[in-house]
Amino acid sequence: MTILTGDCRDLMPAHGPFDLILADPPYGDTSLAWDRQVDGWLPLARASLKPSGSLWVFGSLRSFMTTGGAFSDAGLTYAQEIVWEKQNGSSFHADRFRRVHELAVQFRRADVPWSAVYNEVQTTPDATARTVRRKKRPPHTGRIDAGHYVSEDGGPRLMRSVIFLRNAHGRAIHPTEKPVFLLEILIRTSCPPGxxxxxxxxxxxxxxxxxxxxxxxxxGCEIDAAMAERARARIASVLPFTEGTPT
Ligand SMILES: C[S@@+](CC[C@H](N)C(=O)[O-])C[C@H]1O[C@@H](n2cnc3c(N)ncnc32)[C@H](O)[C@@H]1O
Incomplete structure (x- = not known):
């Protein structure tokens, strides 16, 4: 439970294999000092994944279109994506829509079928009661009676792929800090407890x-020593998970 200071390409491969790799890399889109594109990390990340593991990468459609080929070149294949909708966003160019969303895209090893990748389906407790005739039992939820799917008020419903969460503006210690709850969702989905x-x-x-x-x-790994120090202090101040808490 710590953060190494240095270049992830040098430091992280020795600490795998990982169940889940999270990556929010710089894309060189801004003039911020840390925002310099990092080459060559994808093959290293791919080689550091367990067969059942996966990689969630944050970015924009523009960044994925620019770097898209690098994922397949590294032996990674697309799995699924979510859209994080924020309450506000940067008006990057005055003649474009105000961007209030980011993408997180999950990739898995191309040599492993999706069925072998760890994936814990996420639900929200906001179903409204209904009965639906189905030919086949859906794998994720509901009581079933001879071809019927019955849900109850307030029961589980598949989590939506567009997730609205306020960003950390005002209390963030990093300009592109992600909300902890968004990361919790990705972690619960793609990494087994422990x-x-x-x-x-x-x-x-x-x-x-x-x-x-x-x-x-x-x-974690962070190249900026001062940021790494703040991040270590932040993590140390959080009360750890205790037995009995839902995973
Ligand atoms: C987009 S930010 C990540 C923000 C993070 N997701 C959060 O919630 O706070 C990218 C970070 O990667 C760091 N970085 C850039 N190149 C790196 C490298 N080669 N190895 C490790 N960290 C690097 C930058 O200093 C920057 O803090």
Missing amino acids: GLVGDWFAGSGAAGEACRLTGRRYL
């Missing part, structure tokens, strides 16, 4: 806080 999460571009250490709250082991 599994190891590698956070290759750790920034504020928000993912470390999320791991502490969900009972996963965490190793």
Whole structure:
């Protein structure tokens, strides 16, 4: 449960294999000092994944279109994505829509079928009661009576792929800090309880806080020594997961 100071390409491969790698890399889109594109980390991340593991990468459609080929070149294949909707966003260019969303895209090893990848389906407790005729039992939820799917008021419903969460503006210690609860969702989905999460571009250490709250082991890496120090202090201040808390 710590953050290494240095370049993730040099430091992280030796600490795998990881159940889940989280990556929020710089794309070189801004003039911020830390925002310089990092080459060559994808093959190293791919080689550091367990067969059942996966990689969630934050970015924009523009960044994925620019770097898209690098994922397949590294032996990774697309699994699924979510959209994080924020309450506000940067008006990057005055002649474009105000961006209030980011993507997080999950990739898995191309040599492993999806069925072998750890995936804990997430639900929200907000179903409204209904009965639906189905030919086949859905794998994720509901009581079943001879081809019927019956849900109850307030019962589980598949979590939506567009997730609205306020960003950390005002209390963030990093300019692109992700909300802890968003990271918790990705971690619960893609890392078994007690599994190891590698956070290759750790920034504020928000993912470390999320791991502490969900009972996963965490190793982050941050090249900026001062930020790494703040992130370590932040994680140390979080009360750890205790037995009995839902994982
Ligand atoms: C987009 S930010 C990550 C923010 C983070 N997700 C959070 O919630 O705070 C990217 C971070 O990667 C760091 N970084 C850049 N190159 C790196 C490298 N080669 N190895 C490790 N960290 C690096 C930057 O200093 C920056 O803090």
